[in-house]
Amino acid sequence: MQSYVPFVMFTAIGFAFIFVTLLMARFVRPSAPNPNKQETYECGPVPVGDAWNQFNIHYYLFALLFVVFDVEAAFLYPWAMAFRMFGLYAVVEMIIFIALLGVGLVYAWRREALEWE
Amino acid sequence: MSVRVYTSSKSYRAGQFFGGLIVALIVIAIASLLPLLPWYKLNPVLDFIGMHPWLNAFLKAFVVVNFVALHVLFLIWLERKFAGWMQARLGPKHVGWQGLGQTLADAIKLFLKEDIVPAKADRQLFAIAPFLSFMPTLLTFMVLPFSAAWIAYDYDLGALFVVAVSTNVALGVLAAGWGANNKYSILGGARAVAQLLSYEIPMVMMILAVVTLSDTMSMKQIVLRQAHLWNIVAYWPVMIPAFLIFLTCALAELNRTPFDLPEAESELVSGFHTEYSGMRFAFFYLAEFANNFFSAGFAVTLFFGGWYGPILPPVVWFTLKTLILICVMMWIRWTLPRLRIDQVMGFCWKVLVPISLVVYCITALIALK
16 A cells, blocks of 8 residues: 555645646636637637537547557556566467457458548 | 627736745745755654655655646747747747746746636536646656656556556546537547547557566666666667657657647647636646656656766756757657648558557567577
């Protein structure tokens, strides 16, 4: 538990730093809200509708691919600490593992998941 | 519908503000000078602090926050000066020597600006976004080794800690983009997250390559292994491509040109922080430049032998190398034009990811021998 102390402390101090600065600014800055000022900025024209609507499905595909490869990296970090014990055998296994993921990438590539039309 | 003109009748309470500011500056100045004190005279005090982990952590966090804030003031000045020189201008010149006080003046101006929250925004998300984007950056400074002694905490899993924490910047960007309920912001936020996540993968693989060669994840140990020869020289066939991929990914993670399309000024009106004003906007800027310093410092740690160098003290060497790398990033920024989103994503998944996988496999074979 001892090693979590600095983590907690850094988070708390960082939070306090921003919070106190914003709080101090609150006392000196002007505050004159009005409906025109609080309108969503769109370079002048009156905005139509919300911004919370559908956006490109491709972002989702990239997120899926990211999860696959990031999990792979999470597996490789402990591997990198231990593979010297097992020698070439471990390295070959790792290369097979990466090659399998490479096949996945090629599949996504061929299915045009990486294209934007 | 007639438009009413609203005016603020409140005074700015300038006297109070500047009094407070001067006190705060003095405190900050004293705090940032603390590391330069002759520590041996403070042994009883240090023993007391060392025995209390919470007090110890508090002081370290305090010094690091002050360092980040003050350093960013300098970095923004450097960036503007550098941009000026690149474009045959003079850059900031009037506030202080060579305009060195310009950033402080800007910060005070932002401090005094009204904080506008759009009526349609999701107020909670809008409010926590600056916290979410600054916190991961601050946490990464926890393990950045300025020298053998000047490292806040040398975790055994330092490199993994950086990877785990720094990805969370995406949360802040997404909160800002979604919370503002602005079409520019949401486009910028979506682009930024897609870009951050995609470029994370080659970057993680290249950090992993260095970890594999060094056989340790502790940031301090990674530098100690380079006491005689920098990584980039010792293992040049794999480390030179690794460094170039790392630098590219760092530029993309920082949303700097040529990858600055999440905040493209000329098309998205600065993207995910379009709706932010005043001090909240300043925190996004602070996070961005702090992140810039960290990325350069991390690259120096991984590839350029960290604090090692002749004659000058280690801390100076580390800072010097980091600043040189930051200047390289600025040079790239003011040289190259912006890419399109399909080019950016295509470049990552079709070029960088395959190359980084191959480079990593070769690195593993080299590390084995």
